[in-house]
Amino acid sequence: MHPDSPISTTLVAWGNAWLTGHAGLDDAVDRLERAGGPQVVSSGGTEVTLRSYLADLRVEGMSALRLSLPASGDPLGLTGPPPFTMAAVEAGEAATAVLPQRCVGLVPSPDRRGSSYAGVRWTAMEASVTPPDVPALPEAEHALTTAMRSATEALLTVEGPDQSHPSLPRSATEGLAPGYPARAHRVAALTARLAAAVRFARERGLSSTQIHTRAEALRDLDRAIRRARVAAHNSVLDPRHSPRP
Structure with a gap:
């Protein structure tokens, strides 16, 4: 699982594409396996x-998948x-399957067996049926733009020994799955790139004063990135942002 591209984002994006008829189940699982290797569920x-x-959840009536990208002190989504909240916060991510009478939380973790097998194990847990309080896509995009400006102003005053600009991993440049509105595609692609940039910025060597300045700027930007990412991936559930036929 790549830190800049949580595997839950792929599950939610391609799972919703499947549920809305824009992709097949095989397409969705193939994307997940391409991103993280073999996928199993412990339930x-x-x-x-x-x-x-x-497939079994679909038979039971699963209608959507919601994304959560929580952090300590911020149980976003x-x-x-x-038990589900604690596991998701520890993992930094989770997906929630929405069914008619219940919700199922899916928390990923690395699944390594021997020297050659590397995949993802999803732990299925009971999740609350109460919808999370997450921002709408326009609100999240506006907050992200504001956070980007503030972070840029703060980081321009911080120079470290490593001023290189490494290329972003491919996982940080991939967009959403079919079926999402254009605005969601744009925001998701931007947040993936920004998440990678934040990680690179945190890895630069700095003085204690510079570290404090950088930490404040990146903390606010990271929060805005996570909220915008969740809003983009969950936007397919909001009829106001559904793509036009």
């Missing part, structure tokens, strides 16, 4: 492939219960 003491698990 109730049993282990099944993600493909089978999603989560409404409990505590």
